Amino acid sequence: DAGVIQSPRHEVTEMGQEVTLRCKPISGHNSLFWYRQTMMRGLELLIYFNNNVPIDDSGMPEDRFSAKMPNASFSTLKIQPSEPRDSAVYFCASSPGLRTEAFFGQGTRLTVV
Amino acid sequence: GENVEQHPSTLSVQEGDSAVIKCTYSDSASNYFPWYKQELGKGPQLIIDIRSNVGEKKDQRIAVTLNKTAKHFSLHITETQPEDSAVYFCAASPSNQFYFGTGTSLTVIP
Numbered sequence: 001d002a003g004v005i006q007s008p009r010h011e012v013t014e015m016g017q018e019v020t021l022r023c024k025p026i027s028g029h030n031s032l033f034w035y036r037q038t039m040m041r042g043l044e045l046l047i048y049f050n051n052n053v054p055i056d057d058s059g060m061p062e063d064r065f066s067a068k069m070p071n072a073s074f075s076t077l078k079i080q081p082s083e084p085r086d087s088a089v090y091f092c093a094s095s096p097g098l099r100t101e102a103f104f105g106q107g108t109r110l111t112v113v
Numbered sequence: 114g115e116n117v118e119q120h121p122s123t124l125s126v127q128e129g130d131s132a133v134i135k136c137t138y139s140d141s142a143s144n145y146f147p148w149y150k151q152e153l154g155k156g157p158q159l160i161i162d163i164r165s166n167v168g169e170k171k172d173q174r175i176a177v178t179l180n181k182t183a184k185h186f187s188l189h190i191t192e193t194q195p196e197d198s199a200v201y202f203c204a205a206s207p208s209n210q211f212y213f214g215t216g217t218s219l220t221v222i223p
Contacts (some may be wrong), residue, residue, distance in 0.1 A: 004156075043157075043202065043213040045221055050209060065133055099145035099164075099206045104156030 004105035006092050012111045018080040021108045024073055025094030033102060034077050035066055035091040043091070049075065082112045115140040117205050119214025127222050132190045134217045136203035139184065143205040144211075148177060148188050151200045151216075160201075161188070193221045 006022040025032050034046040047057040050091045057067070064083070069075040079086055079111050089109050093102040116139040126132050138146075144165035149157035163170045164179045164185065170177050174193075179186040190197055198221045203214040 042215040045210060048210060048218060057209065098209050101159045101162060102211055104158070106156050
């Protein structure tokens with residue numbers, strides 16, 4: 001398996017634009033997580049899905065952020081409109097079950113100018 | 114929710130010496146504690162984990178200890194090598210979520 005695949009690896013966009021980050025979890029994993037990493041706040045959990053259903057989205061900063069998981073092999077994180085303070089590295093991770101190892105993707109480095 | 118604290122935030126050791134990173138957690142329901150290593154430009158990778166029914170686990174030069182009563186767990190790296198230089202994160206899991214510490218930047222000086 002190629003592991004968790006995220007795209008794009010880097011994204012530079014202008015303030016106000018819509019940004020969509022993509023994730024393909026490891027096949028057979030039923031949990032998927034979106035994290036945001038910044039120097040100030042470290043790794044923050046934004047949302048997680050279990051069996052494609054959003055379980056906890058309390059970490060989503062505000063209504064500008066939304067996440068979907070239309071099927072077991074694909075998830076998106078969308079920011080609309082984007083703001084400079086959204087600049088961070090966004091990680092997707094998947095896990096095969098409860099309280100087991102989470103496998104991280106390589107991350108998407110988002111810069112909003 | 115769970116609150117994980119990690120210390121120190123930075124750590125420098127001479128090659129061959131040992132490194133210890135400590136974490137505390139708040140939720141007694143947490144029973145899974147993974148440790149991740151993150152190299153520059155990469156995502157975190159699991160290096161070792163421990164469950165609450167075990168007090169210590171070792172894998173070559175890496176060991177983790179857990180004290181459930183005191184709610185703290187530690188990572189021990191012996192005979193450090195330059196390639197151990199990275200950021201290390203502890204985490205605690207009371208449910209299907211992972212709550213991460215703020216990270217320790219380890220530098221091993223050759």
